[in-house]
Amino acid sequence: MKTEALTPGRAIRFGLLSVCALIFLAPYIFMISTAGKAQDDIFTSALSLIPAHFYYIANFTKALTRVPMGTLLLNGVLVCGLIFSLQVLIAIPCAYAMAKLKFRAARLMMVLVMLGLLIPIHATALPLYVGFNGLSLLNSYTALVAPFSISVFAIFMFLQFFRAMPDDLIHAARLDGMSELGIVARVIVPNAWPAVTAFAIFSVVAHWNDLYWPLIVISKQEYATPPLGLMYFRAAEAGDDYGALMAATLTITLPLVVAFLLAQKRFIEGITMTGLKG
Structure with a gap:
């Protein structure tokens, strides 16, 4: 197998990528280090990534027993x-209709999708909360799931992907007698x-790490998602036990x-094919 020579330009690019990777990984490395330290080791004046005394078993035992970690992870999944x-x-039928079907409201739908990308959850949190409270749906999976069931970002992303698909493939499926829903299910x-x-x-x-919305609609621990469970962990049991x-x-x-x-491989393929590269 022939290897390429390490040119100065390649060495510089490799060095820059290594530095950037280290910067992005630094918080995670620090978190792994802190998870294995005793409380006295964390607050010393000397910063050391290698724990002086390995407390991984003790710290992970506290993490798994002080809050219902299994329930938190199950709720997150x-x-x-x-x-x-x-x-x-x-999103898939909506994006297919906008990409491959011709109808009068197509341009209007595209405008609405673009406007939807500009509206954050914070702007609609109050009316959504009032609505769920009126329906007695707070502290439920419905309150956690329903506001995010329609994703304009997903519609936009799939729209870019479907536009790149050849129209001949769709026409061939129609000639075979497939309905539009059949084309979506069996071709798209x-x-x-x-x-x-x-x-x-x-x-x-996005939704595994979301704290804002669960903090609003959930007050019972049995419905808590992982980030909300961390708040319960620190407030109720851990205190300043940062390890x-x-x-x-x-x-x-x-x-x-x-x-x-x-x-990772499919993720890179999807980003490349949908044209969302930076």
């Missing part, structure tokens, strides 16, 4: 899974997995890291 499933179920969806995987990373990371707090944070963020590493 359930909420993120429901949100993602509903978003894809709604099987070819859209790179975009779906890429969007899955965006959706799961245990970092161990709990690692436990909650590890599934995201594993999921991204497993889907």
Whole structure:
């Protein structure tokens, strides 16, 4: 296998990428280090990434026993899974209609999608809260999932992907007698997995780490999502026990890291094919 020579330009690029990677990884490295330290080691004047005394077992034991960590992780998986499933179920037909069907309101729908991208959840939080309170749906999975079931970002992302698909493929399916829903289910969806995987990373990371909305609608621990559970952990039990707090944070963020590493190839393919590169 032939290897390329290390030119000065390649060495400079590699060095810059290594420095950038180290900067981005520094908080996670510091979190791993703190999760294995005793309280006295954390607040010393000398900063050392290697713990003087390894307290990983003690800190992780506190993290897994002081709050119902299993329930928090299960709630996170359930909420993120429901949100993602509903978003894809709604976004794919909408994006297909806007990309491949001709109708008068297509341009208006595109304008509405672009406007929807500009509206943050903070702007609609109060009316949504009042509505859920009036329906007695606070402290429920419905309150956590329903506001995010329609994602204009997903519609926009799939729209860019579907526009790149050849029209001949759609015409051939119509000549075979497929309905539009059949085309979506049997032609569009099987070819859209790179975009779906890429969007899955965006959706799961955003809603797994979301604290703002669960903090508003959830006050019972049995419905708490992982970030909200960290607040309960620190407020109720941990206090200033930062070693245990970092161990709990690692436990909650590890599934995201594993999921991204497993889907990294598809994620890059999806970003490239949807034209969302920076």
